[in-house]
Each structure stands twice: as structure tokens, then as C-alpha cells.
Amino acid sequence: MSTDVAAGQRPVIELAEVTFRRGERTILDSISFAVHRGEHWALIGPNGxxxxxxxxxxxxxxxxxxxxxxxxxxxxGRVELQALRRSIGHVNPRHPLTSPLTLREVVLTGLTGSIEIPLRWQPTPAQLRHADALIEQTGLAGKNEEKWPTLSQGERGRALIARALICQPDLLLLDEPTTGLDVAAREQLLVTIAALEHNHPELASIVVTHHLEELPSSTSHAVLLKDGRIVRSGSAADVLTTEHVSFAFTYPIRVGQHGRRWFALASPDDGPDLDAENYVQTCST
Known part of the structure; x- marks a missing residue:
């Protein structure tokens, strides 16, 4: 049980019977789950x-x-959204940033939530120290003055994590953070994300990915989605099983762990019955 649940504290995120429609199309149907402080969640599921x-x-x-x-x-619906968003860090590797700013300056723009070229404000000494500490923490020490266009894609991904963390958010969202990275850059990024559980123990995070291999070792919980509905949610060990993942992706997939990292392999000869009626309803209860 989460320490927050035991202490009776409110979740960081709570969705209750959430449905979302666009025109006549139902995108999400009756989604419910809650994220507490210090938990690291994954949103897993196929395209769409x-x-x-x-x-x-x-x-x-x-x-x-x-x-x-x-x-x-x-x-x-009952809160001023701009103020709320300042407490949420968001990492998107498809960020349309083509800035000539230095790495340190890009990280500092996380304090305002916008890219200003050049910076039109003077960071305080404390803010500069904080930016440099986050740059070091994300494995980019010594690159503070390097221009953004000269950084590799993997370095940019870690820099965007530092940028998201500088406003000291309560929640960090990572939208397919390893997209387009080679294996070395991917592993460096995942190590950086996994370190959050030690460097920022109160922080809650949610990672979106299609691939179990791209989950950081810190992943504690997961939501498995299929066709806008939850197949299973809860502890990662209970959710990311061969049976549940195979059903969600409509293909027999053997799921396992090596240490704290997940892997998935095609297993066409021994997969579960993917057409089982009421599978979602059964697993969600």
C-alpha cells in the first residue's frame, strides 16, 4: 500500500469514471485510477x-x-489551469525547440514555462545553482554553456527532464521520452529517470510508452489500456503479465523481468485466448 494511502493523504492524480468523447466517437470509457506521491506509473497500450x-x-x-x-x-473545471500547470513538469522529446540558447538557459526557461530568445529576465544566483545541479544530476555536467543545436537527441531528452524539474513540480509527465534514441542514449535516459526515486523521493511520475523495454527500473505501477478502456491497473507486477499484455496488444506476448527491467517477446505458440469475452471487465474487478 502507498504510504500516502496509509496516511490518508489525497492522491496526486485521481480519475474517477472518466469518459471522453470527440463527436460520436468514444475515446475513453470509464477510466479510474489514482497516483500517489512517490509512485512511478506507466501508461501502456497499443496505438489508439x-x-x-x-x-x-x-x-x-x-x-x-x-x-x-x-x-x-x-x-x-473548478481551478485556474495556468497556476495548476506550474506544479506539473512535462517532458516531450518532440518539443519544437530550435533555440540558440545554451543548455543552462534552456533549463532555466522551465521556471517560466516558455522559451524566450534571448532570456528577458535575470536568474538569481540560487536559480543558477539549481539549474547547474540539475544539469549535473541528469548526467550533463560540463555541458552548461553548450548551445542547444549542438546537443545530441539523447542529451536533449535529459536536458528536458532537468528543465521540467527546475520548477520543483509535484508531478512529472514523460510522453514517450525514448522516442528516436539509439540503445545507448535510451539507456542513459532511463537511468536518469530511474534516479528520480532517490533524488526526488516525493515526486510522482507517469511515463507513456508502447514498449515494456522502455520502462525505467523505478516503475512501480501501471495502467494497461486497450480501445479506450482499462484492462488492468495497479502495481506493475500485477498489471504487466503475459496474460494481460497479450490481451491488450491482441497478440501472444511473453512478459518477464531481468532485475527491475521489463522485457516482452513474441510467444505465438502458448499465448492466452485473445478473444475471451468480458476479459476487460473481469480483470478490472
Whole structure:
């Protein structure tokens, strides 16, 4: 049980019977789960499962058609969103940044939430020290003055984590953070994300990915989605099983762990019955 649950503290994120429709199409149907402080969640599922929409609720970017979404103790629809978003760090490797700013300056822009070229404000000495500490923490020590365009894609990904952390958020959202990285850059990034459980023990995080191999070793919980519905949610060990993942992806996949890292392999000869009726309802109860 989460320490927050035991202490009776409110979740960082709580979705209750959330449905989202676009026109006549139902994107999400009756989604419910809660994230507490210090937990590190993964949103897993095939393309079109609804992962990005769920992340939009968690980031206070969209409102549900029905149901309730509470973010950092505030209910969407009853709170000023800009103020709420300042307590949420968001990492998106597709960030359209083509800035000539230095790495340190890019990290500092996380304090304002916008890219200013050049910086039109003077950071305080404390803010500069904090930026440099985060740069070192994310494995980029010595690159503070390097220009953004000269950084590799992997370095940019870690820099965006530092940028998201500089405002000291309560929640960190990572939207497919390893997209486009080679194996070395991917592993460096995953090590950086995994270190959050020690460097920022109160921080809650949510990672969106299609691939179990791209989950950081710190992953404690997961939501497995299929066609806009939850197949299973809860502790990662209970959710990321051969049976559940095979059903979600409509293909027999053997799931396992090596240490604290997950792997998935095609297993066409011994997969579960992927057409089992009422599978989602059974697993969700």
C-alpha cells in the first residue's frame, strides 16, 4: 500500500469514471485510477488505446466529457489551469525547440514555462545553482554553456527532464521520452529517470510508452489500456503479465523481468485466448 494511502493523504492524480468523447466517437470509457506521491506509473497500450488522452487529463490540458479528474488536489473545471500547470513538469522529446540558447538557459526557461530568445529576465544566483545541479544530476555536467543545436537527441531528452524539474513540480509527465534514441542514449535516459526515486523521493511520475523495454527500473505501477478502456491497473507486477499484455496488444506476448527491467517477446505458440469475452471487465474487478 502507498504510504500516502496509509496516511490518508489525497492522491496526486485521481480519475474517477472518466469518459471522453470527440463527436460520436468514444475515446475513453470509464477510466479510474489514482497516483500517489512517490509512485512511478506507466501508461501502456497499443496505438489508439487512449494513452495520450489520459496524459492530457493528468497534465490539466483537457477536460472529461463525464466523470471527474483531480490533479494535485484540485478538480478540473473548478481551478485556474495556468497556476495548476506550474506544479506539473512535462517532458516531450518532440518539443519544437530550435533555440540558440545554451543548455543552462534552456533549463532555466522551465521556471517560466516558455522559451524566450534571448532570456528577458535575470536568474538569481540560487536559480543558477539549481539549474547547474540539475544539469549535473541528469548526467550533463560540463555541458552548461553548450548551445542547444549542438546537443545530441539523447542529451536533449535529459536536458528536458532537468528543465521540467527546475520548477520543483509535484508531478512529472514523460510522453514517450525514448522516442528516436539509439540503445545507448535510451539507456542513459532511463537511468536518469530511474534516479528520480532517490533524488526526488516525493515526486510522482507517469511515463507513456508502447514498449515494456522502455520502462525505467523505478516503475512501480501501471495502467494497461486497450480501445479506450482499462484492462488492468495497479502495481506493475500485477498489471504487466503475459496474460494481460497479450490481451491488450491482441497478440501472444511473453512478459518477464531481468532485475527491475521489463522485457516482452513474441510467444505465438502458448499465448492466452485473445478473444475471451468480458476479459476487460473481469480483470478490472
Amino acid at each position: 488505446a487512449g494513452k495520450s488522452t489520459v496524459l492530457g487529463f493528468c497534465g490539466a490540458l483537457i477536460h472529461p466529457t463525464s466523470g471527474t479528474v483531480d490533479v494535485l488536489g484540485h478538480r478540473l
